[in-house]
Every structure is written in structure tokens, then in C-alpha cells.
Amino acid sequence: MDEDSRIADVSEVPDDSTLLFTVRDGFDEREAILTETDEGDVTAFENYCQHWTDVRLDKGSGATKRDGELVCGKHGALFEDDSGCCTYGPCEGAVLQEVDVAVEDGAVYLTDDDYDFVEVGSSKEYDLSSNRSLGFD
Ligand code: FES
Known part of the structure; x- marks a missing residue:
């Protein structure tokens, strides 16, 4: 597995919440989440x-x-943590956009051809508290 696509140790992935990471889709950054x-x-x-x-x-x-479902804090939609399917809320029946990952030797790797791994944590587009560029350099 390519070290550049290594996201985190499996032990860092919570079962009662999510681990946020950033990917690149062409020129755009997107955020993704891992959960167990x-x-x-x-x-x-x-x-x-x-x-x-x-x-x-x-x-x-x-x-x-x-209870194994991700909760959107805005209007309370619930999404199954295995399928991403919304079981309750204003978008019931919709499905979260899946990101392909694989586990090997206790680590989680990004294996999705549509994305490149950037880093664990927020996309800098949301990271307004830091001194980092917002993409104008
Ligand atoms: S924005 Fe997530 S439930 Fe409305």
C-alpha cells in the first residue's frame, strides 16, 4: 500500500464518532470522514x-x-454508518458519497481513484483560525 495514501491507524478511528480528513479531487479539496x-x-x-x-x-x-448512525446536527438526518443511507430526516433515502478505503497491517489507506489524500483534519477552506493560505497563493 502506498504510504502517501495512509490516513491513520485503525486504532485512531472512533466507533462512537468520526475521524475527519481532507482529500483532493482535481483542484478542489473535499472533506471525508472515517468511522468504525x-x-x-x-x-x-x-x-x-x-x-x-x-x-x-x-x-x-x-x-x-x-446507535450506529451518523447524525447531521442541522436538521437531525440519520445515516447508517455502514451504507451511508439516510434512514430518517429531510433527505431520507439519500446516500452519503462513499469514499473507498482499505485496511492493511493496522492502518487505513485511501484507495479511491477519485481522490488524493491530503491530511488528517479539516480542509484549509474551513480552517479560518490558522494562518494558512485560503488558496490564493
Ligand atoms: S442539512 Fe443535514 S439534515 Fe438538513
Whole structure:
């Protein structure tokens, strides 16, 4: 597995919340989240609700999870942590955008051809508290 695509140790992926990371899709950065299911699988989705797709599920400190479902804090939509399917809320039936990952030797790797791994944590587009550039350099 390519070290450049290594996201985190499996032990760092919470089962009661999410681990936020940033990927690059062409010139755009996108955020994604990792979580562990009750079955011990690690799943990943883009970090955007399917109701209002500019609303992030994980705002930097972990998304809320309840009974194996990710909770959108805006209007309370629930998404299954294994399938990403919305089971309740204004976008019921919609599905979170899945991101392909794989586990090898205790680490989680990004394996999705659509994205390049950038870093663990927020996209700099949301990181207004830092001194980093917002993309104008
Ligand atoms: S924006 Fe997520 S439920 Fe409305």
C-alpha cells in the first residue's frame, strides 16, 4: 500500500464518532470522514449531508453517532454508518458519497481513484483560525 495514501491507524478511528480528513479531487479539496461500524469495519464518506450538501457532518471535533448512525446536527438526518443511507430526516433515502478505503497491517489507506489524500483534519477552506493560505497563493 502506498504510504502517501495512509490516513491513520485503525486504532485512531472512533466507533462512537468520526475521524475527519481532507482529500483532493482535481483542484478542489473535499472533506471525508472515517468511522468504525459495530461489525468492526472501517467506512468512509464525504463529510457532507445529503440534505444541504454544504453542511458538514463533522465540523472538526467528530460527528455525532447514535446507535450506529451518523447524525447531521442541522436538521437531525440519520445515516447508517455502514451504507451511508439516510434512514430518517429531510433527505431520507439519500446516500452519503462513499469514499473507498482499505485496511492493511493496522492502518487505513485511501484507495479511491477519485481522490488524493491530503491530511488528517479539516480542509484549509474551513480552517479560518490558522494562518494558512485560503488558496490564493
Ligand atoms: S442539512 Fe443535514 S439534515 Fe438538513
